[in-house]
Amino acid sequence: xxRVQKDSFIRRFLKKKTTxxxxxxxxxxxxxxxxxxxxxxxxxxxxxxxxxAYTAILxxxxxxxxxxxxxxxxxxxxxxxxxVVTAMMLAQFGWALFPAILLGLIAGLVVGVINGALIVxxxxxxxxxxxxxxxxxxxxxxxxxxxxxVLGLGDKFLFIGQGKVLYLPVAVWILxxxxxxxxxxxxxxxxxxxxxxxxxxxxxxxxxxxxxxxxKFVTYVIxxxxxxxxxxxxxxxxxxxxGSTGAGYQMDAIASCVIGGASMAGGEGNVSGTxxxxxxxxxxxxxxxxxxxxxxxxxxxxxxxxxxAVMIDQFRxxxxxxxxKAVIAEATAERNA
Amino acid sequence: MANxxxxxxxxxxxxRFHGVQALCKVDFDACLGQVTALVGxxxxxxxxxxxxxAGIHKRDEGEILLGGKPxxxxxxxxxxxxxxxxxHQELNVLPNLSIADNIFVGxxxxxxxxxxxxxxxxxxxxxxxxxxxxxxxxxxxxxLSTAQKQMVEILRSIxxxxxxxxxxxxxxxxxxxxxxxxxxxxxxxxDQNIGIIYISHRLDExxxxxxxxxxxxxxxxxxxxxxxxxxxxxxxxxxxxxxxxEIFAKRPAPIGNVxxxxxxxxxxxxxxxxxxxxxxxxxxxxxxxxxxxxxxMQMIFGVDKKETGEVFLEGKKVDIRCSGDxxxxxxxxxxxxRKEQAxxxxxxxxxxxxxxxxxxxxxxxxxxxxxxxxLAERYVKELRVVTPSIRQKVRNLSGGNQQKxxxxxxxxxxxxxxxxxxxxxxxxxxxxxxxxxxxxxxxxQGIAIIMISSELPEILGMSDRIIVMHEGRxxxxxxxxxxxxxxxxxxxxxx
Numbered sequence: 001x002x003r004v005q006k007d008s009f010i011r012r013f014l015k016k017k018t019t020x021x022x023x024x025x026x027x028x029x030x031x032x033x034x035x036x037x038x039x040x041x042x043x044x045x046x047x048x049x050x051x052x053a054y055t056a057i058l059x060x061x062x063x064x065x066x067x068x069x070x071x072x073x074x075x076x077x078x079x080x081x082x083x084v085v086t087a088m089m090l091a092q093f094g095w096a097l098f099p100a101i102l103l104g105l106i107a108g109l110v111v112g113v114i115n116g117a118l119i120v121x122x123x124x125x126x127x128x129x130x131x132x133x134x135x136x137x138x139x140x141x142x143x144x145x146x147x148x149x150v151l152g153l154g155d156k157f158l159f160i161g162q163g164k165v166l167y168l169p170v171a172v173w174i175l176x177x178x179x180x181x182x183x184x185x186x187x188x189x190x191x192x193x194x195x196x197x198x199x200x201x202x203x204x205x206x207x208x209x210x211x212x213x214x215x216k217f218v219t220y221v222i223x224x225x226x227x228x229x230x231x232x233x234x235x236x237x238x239x240x241x242x243g244s245t246g247a248g249y250q251m252d253a254i255a256s257c258v259i260g261g262a263s264m265a266g267g268e269g270n271v272s273g274t275x276x277x278x279x280x281x282x283x284x285x286x287x288x289x290x291x292x293x294x295x296x297x298x299x300x301x302x303x304x305x306x307x308x309a310v311m312i313d314q315f316r317x318x319x320x321x322x323x324x325k326a327v328i329a330e331a332t333a334e335r336n337a
Numbered sequence: 338m339a340n341x342x343x344x345x346x347x348x349x350x351x352x353r354f355h356g357v358q359a360l361c362k363v364d365f366d367a368c369l370g371q372v373t374a375l376v377g378x379x380x381x382x383x384x385x386x387x388x389x390x391a392g393i394h395k396r397d398e399g400e401i402l403l404g405g406k407p408x409x410x411x412x413x414x415x416x417x418x419x420x421x422x423x424x425h426q427e428l429n430v431l432p433n434l435s436i437a438d439n440i441f442v443g444x445x446x447x448x449x450x451x452x453x454x455x456x457x458x459x460x461x462x463x464x465x466x467x468x469x470x471x472x473x474x475x476x477x478x479x480x481l482s483t484a485q486k487q488m489v490e491i492l493r494s495i496x497x498x499x500x501x502x503x504x505x506x507x508x509x510x511x512x513x514x515x516x517x518x519x520x521x522x523x524x525x526x527x528d529q530n531i532g533i534i535y536i537s538h539r540l541d542e543x544x545x546x547x548x549x550x551x552x553x554x555x556x557x558x559x560x561x562x563x564x565x566x567x568x569x570x571x572x573x574x575x576x577x578x579x580x581x582x583e584i585f586a587k588r589p590a591p592i593g594n595v596x597x598x599x600x601x602x603x604x605x606x607x608x609x610x611x612x613x614x615x616x617x618x619x620x621x622x623x624x625x626x627x628x629x630x631x632x633x634m635q636m637i638f639g640v641d642k643k644e645t646g647e648v649f650l651e652g653k654k655v656d657i658r659c660s661g662d663x664x665x666x667x668x669x670x671x672x673x674x675r676k677e678q679a680x681x682x683x684x685x686x687x688x689x690x691x692x693x694x695x696x697x698x699x700x701x702x703x704x705x706x707x708x709x710x711x712l713a714e715r716y717v718k719e720l721r722v723v724t725p726s727i728r729q730k731v732r733n734l735s736g737g738n739q740q741k742x743x744x745x746x747x748x749x750x751x752x753x754x755x756x757x758x759x760x761x762x763x764x765x766x767x768x769x770x771x772x773x774x775x776x777x778x779x780x781x782q783g784i785a786i787i788m789i790s791s792e793l794p795e796i797l798g799m800s801d802r803i804i805v806m807h808e809g810r811x812x813x814x815x816x817x818x819x820x821x822x823x824x825x826x827x828x829x830x831x832x
């Protein structure tokens with residue numbers, strides 16, 4: 001009994017995975033601040049926060065899909081499509097701000113519906129289905145713009161990506177709203193709890209009255225929607241839209257979830273971890289620029305961090321299981337005695 | 338033919354898992370040219386012993402002797418090299434490989450740089466003919482039936498020139514005919530002076546096949562019987578260490594009105610299933626594996642789509658399209674496969690117990706954690722689930738406690754009809770007894786209970802009435818007082 005407790009002291013600390021990675025993020029910021037004072041510059045911090053915000057919004061949608069043991073590779077291309085749609089409505093058709101954004105979001109929803117239909121109705125593996133839609137959506141976005149950037153979006157629109165309210169970038173406020181809604185949804189609503197059940201075991205969920213197909217479908221639609229949000233913010237930040245906006249962002253989204261403690265096997269992961277995961281990615285990118293590390297090194301370092309994060313998580317999971325088993329064995333022995 | 342001196346001898350073998358003594362200084366031996374049966378309740382330590390012999394688990398103490406010489410078996414390869422082949426309950430056939438590749442996997446034979454395909458083909462054809470299986474050796478294993486896959490495993494052990502072949506519950510998913518073929522092969526192996534260790538809980542099979550039976554209980558060896566002394570009664574007595582009446586705590590309950598009635602249910606090979614169950618009644622469903630019993634229940638519960646038929650609940654027709662409808666109507670199903678169909682292993686006890694009735698635990702918009710916790714605490718206490726807390730992941734619980742969590746989930750939904758599919762599979766005697774007495778109690782509260790079971794003593798011990806199915810149809814119905822093992826078996830095999 002003594003041994004079990006001694007063992008668990010450090011490990012119990014590690015067990016709270018969100019705390020761990022939060023400490024990692026804080027540590028990184030601290031080291032970086034010491035290495036280069038201008039990191040703590042207000043403008044720099046705001047820019048890191050802004051990047052974190054749109055990456056995190058994208059990742060939260062991806063998180064839902066990963067929770068149900070799926071994957072959505074199309075989120076990057078949805079960013080591009082929504083950016084292009086919104087920008088074209090604003091610049092070329094002279095639409096007002098609100099309807100233009102709405103149409104951009106609807107574009108994301110539509111792709112989500114297509115993904116959901118392919119995966120749930122046609123029973124395609126999610127990896128393949130969303131890889132296919134990625135290619136198609138990419139093409140659509142490029143065709144729409146003829147490969148040229150769309151400019152002249154108007155200051156009101158740019159405010160979403162560049163402006164600040166109460167010292168915080170607008171994007172951060174949007175993230176806060178999305179994060180609060182998403183974590184209430186996942187932790188507190190019936191549907192959210194069922195999502196975790198579905199990810200932990202599809203058969204068992206189905207046998208417990210969970211409408212698994214409907215739930216899967218909805219998840220892909222939500223992922224399409226958050227991707228569209230990310231795309232629109234990104235577009236407003238850059239002041240232009242291109243077919244290639246957001247290309248490759250799906251990898252950042254998946255990495256944020258995984259660094260944040262989500263399991264690709266489904267059923268594990270949370271919103272706060274994912275946001276911190278996105279934060280870690282963006283701080284590293286910022287750090288590499290500030291410390292003027294070669295851009296060629298950037299992806300290597302990010303690659304190492306993803307692998308290390310997952311390795312630590314595996315270790316944490318294994319030791320948590322060991323401890324739980326030992327505790328149960330003890331309870332059983334006590335009862336038998 | 339039988340060799341009287343044991344070829345394999347395991348002496349004083351012990352094994353602990355997480356502080357639980359799974360095996361306590363047991364001796365076990367087997368002779369060449371004999372079938373040695375190993376029996377015991379679930380959790381008696383049979384599988385642990387076999388896994389030690391197969392090199393999967395490491396023993397804490399004890400020795401393994403082969404032909405009088407001590408051997409080291411630290412991994413599965415060492416077991417194979419020492420001539421020990423184990424055919425596990427979960428078959429280890431690789432579905433994406435051909436039969437020939439499956440037989441030679443791990444012992445690849447090369448000609449020059451490459452695999453010797455011609456040899457594979459000719460040797461496999463020869464082996465297949467040996468067991469009367471006329472299929473192309475290049476057939477992918479995924480297209481084989483369970484029985485045929487098992488044959489492939491047996492052929493693998495024959496071709497590796499094993500002296501000892503261990504079979505763990507080989508007939509658990511075979512039909513009667515397939516079982517007969519298997520028995521012929523086992524006898525022919527025995528006559529080729531191979532030692533067979535046969536694990537089964539089907540005592541009729543053991544009576545038919547075994548030259549000797551060794552009985553385990555609670556991690557210890559209780560004793561052994563030679564063919565002349567063997568009888569079903571004696572074996573049961575040694576296995577359980579108490580009388581059957583003591584285990585099946587069936588108490589008579591007042592039987593009320595018809596609660597659930599199924600008319601003409603049909604799907605695939607399941608046809609024309611009619612039956613009804615009354616409040617307070619325990620209705621047993623007997624039959625061989627594959628008789629269609631689980632399919633019937635899954636149709637009623639709405640997880641399988643029925644092609645024909647209707648379900649009536651308290652006289653009213655109910656339209657059930659998914660399991661949610663069934664739950665709302667007051668039907669609950671404890672499915673056969675606990676880990677796949679019943680539990681979300683990665684979630685804790687609290688989440689699992691509240692899963693089916695989350696909607697009723699809401700406070701305002703959100704699910705209330707306090708409500709969930711209260712519910713879980715209550716059932717953990719009532720059903721005596723052994724766990725340090727309700728926040729424990731169910732993955733780490735023992736089989737018996739997991740099953741209690743599943744039952745708790747359904748009791749929380751306040752069902753009128755509780756369907757239990759193999760409710761005591763893979764759990765130890767103590768937990769079994771608790772589940773039986775719980776079933777009695779629930780029946781007494783007026784719940785209609787349907788129990789599918791492949792264990793005849795369980796069917797006979799617990800049911801008020803027994804329906805026997807055979808190849809998708811109801812073959813007969815027996816009352817508690819008319820039912821005997823023989824009558825059920827006759828109906829189950831379609832006679």
